[in-house]
Amino acid sequence: MISAATLSDLSVLELAEPRPRAPVRREAASARPASESGESPLLRIRGVTLEYRTPARVVRATHRIDLDIHEADRFVLLGPSGCGKSTLLKAAAGFIAPVEGEITLAGVPVRGPGPDRIVVFQEFDQLPPWKTVAQNVAFPLRAARSLGRREAQERARHYIDKVGLTPFADSYPHQLSGGMKQRVAIARALAMQPKVLLMDEPFAALDALTRRRMQEELLALWDEARFTLLFVTHSIEEALVVGNRVALLSPHPGRVRAEINSHEFDLGSIGSRAFQAAVQRLHTRLFETDPETRAPTRTTAS
Ligand SMILES: Nc1ncnc2c1ncn2[C@@H]1O[C@H](COP(=O)(O)OP(=O)(O)OP(=O)(O)O)[C@@H](O)[C@H]1O
């Protein structure tokens, strides 16, 4: 049962909520967000329907999704299992083409994968096991022909240092923990200096403590490099901590149910009354009966 007070709170969260004037935390005085200056979004998702076609049937994963992701946004897709979060991320990466609508990056339609959009997945086995940490990070820089050997090594070293793995630069993936492998994958992605970093539940397989530390590191890296992040999670808490903007997707097929600003929260907010209230509001919003499908939604609150 949703109380009148909760409903009135929720009305604040509805789709048309304007972007905040200062959507990023610990903002340097000089770094004004693009949204403030009225610039167009970096990644624009317009009316995007995504489907999987098998000989037996067609599975609609998302239905007419509209989202604007601005430069330096940490934009989170939050929704229950099967609502199409990963599919939408894959479409932004260019692995899947919409059956309806369009995705543009800096005004250019996304037609396939490219080095301007790098994905970090949940799995720990994203790294070729025969390459050292340093080789894993430097290899895509060489493969994309963007840098010479010396420059690639230097840039790799820089990002390995940023994720705190310099002592392990010559180690192989099997010598690292899951969290360390994930850091290598993040260093490798950031070293490519993509226009958008796409992360699909990158910390979901980590223990709670390591997950918290990785969230902290990601935010510290963002503070420094101000990359644009599109981040998928089904954890409400993680969405509020990592994101400055959160899109709530309804269950299968995913539709945008609401969009909220979450820039006022960071790891230090966890446990505060405001944070708990925001978790509760999102929880209610995600669990309430979906008017389209009449089915209750499912997600986790941690
Ligand atoms: N390769 C595929 N072929 C057919 N259907 C698929 C395929 N991949 C995903 N689907 C279907 O598309 C829908 C969306 O899947 P998707 O993986 O995008 O969900 P998700 O929100 O990422 O879920 P989760 O939180 O469990 O990762 C689901 O119904 C799923 O069964």
Ligand SMILES: [Mg+2]
């Ligand atoms: Mg997924």
